[in-house]
Amino acid sequence: MSRFSFTLNATDGAARSGVIHTPRGAIRTPAFMPVGTAGTVKAMMPESVRATGADILLGNTYHLMLRPTAERVHALGGLHRFMNWDRPILTDSGGFQVMSLASLRKLSEEGVRFSSHIDGSKHMLTPERSIEIQRLLGSDIVMCFDECPALPADEKAVAESMRLSMRWARRSKEAFGDRPGHALFGIMQGGVTRDLREESAKALIEIGFDGYAVGGLAVGEGQEAMFGVLDYAPGFLPQDKPRYLMGVGKPDDIVGAVQRGIDMMDCVLPSRSGRTGQAWTRRGAVNLRNARHKDDPRPLDAACTCPACRNYSRAYLHHVVRADEIIGSMLLTWHNLHYYQELMQGLRDAISAGTLDAFVAQFHAQRAEGDIEPL
Amino acid sequence: MSRFSFTLNATDGAARSGVIHTPRGAIRTPAFMPVGTAGTVKAMMPESVRATGADILLGNTYHLMLRPTAERVHALGGLHRFMNWDRPILTDSGGFQVMSLASLRKLSEEGVRFSSHIDGSKHMLTPERSIEIQRLLGSDIVMCFDECPALPADEKAVAESMRLSMRWARRSKEAFGDRPGHALFGIMQGGVTRDLREESAKALIEIGFDGYAVGGLAVGEGQEAMFGVLDYAPGFLPQDKPRYLMGVGKPDDIVGAVQRGIDMMDCVLPSRSGRTGQAWTRRGAVNLRNARHKDDPRPLDAACTCPACRNYSRAYLHHVVRADEIIGSMLLTWHNLHYYQELMQGLRDAISAGTLDAFVAQFHAQRAEGDIEPL
Secondary structure, eight states, X not given: OOOOEEEEEEEETTEEEEEEEETTEEEEESEEEEBOTTSSOTTOOHHHHHHTTOSOEEEOHHHHHHTTOHHHHHHTTOHHHHHTOOSOEEEOOXXXXXXHHOEEEEEXXXXXEEEOTTTOOEEEEOHHHHHHHHHHHTOSEEEOOOOOOOSSOOHHHHHXXXXXXXXXXXXXXXXXXXXXXXXXXXXXXXTTOHHHHHHHHHHHHHHOOSEEEEOSOSSSSOHHHHHHHHTTGGGGSOXXXXXXXXXXXXXXXXXXXXXXXXXXXXXXXXXXXHXXXXXXXXXXXXXXXXXXXXXXXXXXXXXXXXXXXXXOOHHHHHHHHHTTOHHHHHHHHHHHHHHHHHHHHHHHHHHHHTOHHHHHHHHHHHHHHOSOOOO | OOOOEEEEEEEETTEEEEEEXXXXXXXXXXXXXXXXXXXXXXXXXXXXXXXXXXXXXXXOHHHHHHXXXXXXXXXXXXXXXXXXXOSOEEEOOSHHHHHHHOEEEEEOSSOEEEEOTTTXXXXXXXXXXXXXXXXXXXXXXXXXXXXXXXXXXXXXXXXXXXXXXXXXXXXXXXXXXXXXXXXXXXXXXXXXXXXXXXXXXXXXXXXXXXXXXXXXXXXXXXXXXXXXXXTTGGGGSOTTSOEEETTOOSHHHHHHHHHTTOOEEEESHHHHHHTTTEEEXXXXXXXXXXXXXXXXXXXXXXXXXXXXXXXXXXXXHHHHHHTTOHHHHHHHXXXXXXXXXXXXXXXXXXXXXXOHHHHHHHHHHHHHHOSOOOO
């Protein structure tokens, strides 16, 4: 079995393009990871997710530990086999979702005690248990268990939380041990405070990880503050390891993050939007529920090659969204994931060609035009 | 443009196998038509419906006239283009669904006045308007507008209703006119009364249609009564035209109907069941919600080649059904439609080989075994 490794192929300013090699296949970076929350990227067959160009999926430890449970997934041959996806999977640690979804949370040095949002059952997540769950799931890229405070927050609280996460990072590393072909990523915290981000990065580097995430962003601080952190935070991390910005984002967030040296991202946005009638296109967001589409025979995006754009009119998409037909979610999720992957391919190509500035300028210019005029 | 025609290739007892030729492609009979209610077979991409082996879909006049409206579908290039299905489409007349779904119905010699179940808007369906709607949709096989009384019902009421439907059949034929490449089917009524069925058949034959439906069954009379009618009713119809049993049914209904000389059927059952966690297999119905499946690594049906059976365990199907994940509806609908089409292929092959009795015996024997034992 080959080892986990990262090859940096090209840079353009702070932006980087490369390949993460794993025994389950290559991940072209910058990479966008669709979210397969509970063992499925909602409304998509996994072969369709692959057809959009995704090299890797994200799975949620919190959801899977509660249902169907990590032990059950393990007994059934692991998450890849369970959900019929044989390429790489990254799992989060559960830390973020415990704080956002579970009830009766109690945080201690040991970890987080909480009640399930599904059935109220009591659980405990610790660095050791999170790493064990991710091992049982068979994750290729395992994330350290961390605490992620919502922003804005008191700087002292952010500092204490960050230092707790660094102690948990060390325990995560010890629990992970040596697993050739699998990777463990550390997660930088520190809110929007430069000194704390630097302190966090140094602590992680001292422990040593296969990759480094920038955590604690996209939690309410706004794009300007996020980009403010990304102007310096990636520079605190090793050049030769992948950098992952967790939970980001809208297309313009992704472009800005890549410009600032981020290699990997994940977000529920393209799939969640697809279930509410919202499409993301090169000309911005389009709401298919809007009555302006009801007689429109044109495709959502004439230049897009996804099934929703190749085979259907805006009028059809409007109809199935209004009628709450499942195919509306299927087609718009497919389109959105396709658009996101096409954007990533554009970014990778531009970085390789040294033309990222021109690509980004065109990206913003097209969005500024807005959607095509109504008929 | 070639004309609509029917070729009978083989018979075995009363059962028949053949091909309906249409300008949009051949329909192998006995045929099962998946129902694409409102411009989509729910939870399925049309290319997936085709992959199950379907030669033809059914569209619902009642649903489509209300939303997105027949005029809009017509302006957008017709139903085939609208829903991305270029093979034959049969549309019902709207008569049955007006009586089962609409509110404030008022029946007269002219037709049915009713209010939409979606927004309460007022509409009138007559034989002429139904035929016009089906023409606007671009239907390949158009059904006469009829009235379908629920059973059991008073014989006098059934007779009066049948005679009204026969007057409407004549008006439907006049409204349809001459449309090469398109077919108009008459619908036999008469409940469970042999004399009325014969009277209805004679009235329809006198008018003359491209095919004949047996209507007014599968409306509460039970399988025994339905088979009782099918023991004689198909014999009242011309040998050289296709015979369509509307709204049927469960797998054993289908087998019994084919044995009695039916060539075409439609039913929402495989798709509707797929959205509630119920699968149809050669060993009978399987409820994937049941906890017996939660640790079961075996496929739903080891001999089935559909994606749900090839790529997933019962444990996965159980998980996604319980978690209300859309992929549960997608996979189980696909499986159910695949199973139905495989059953039709088995019936066609057996009729061609003159081995229908053996096929039917095996069909019942496999179902009698029941589902595989729990682990």
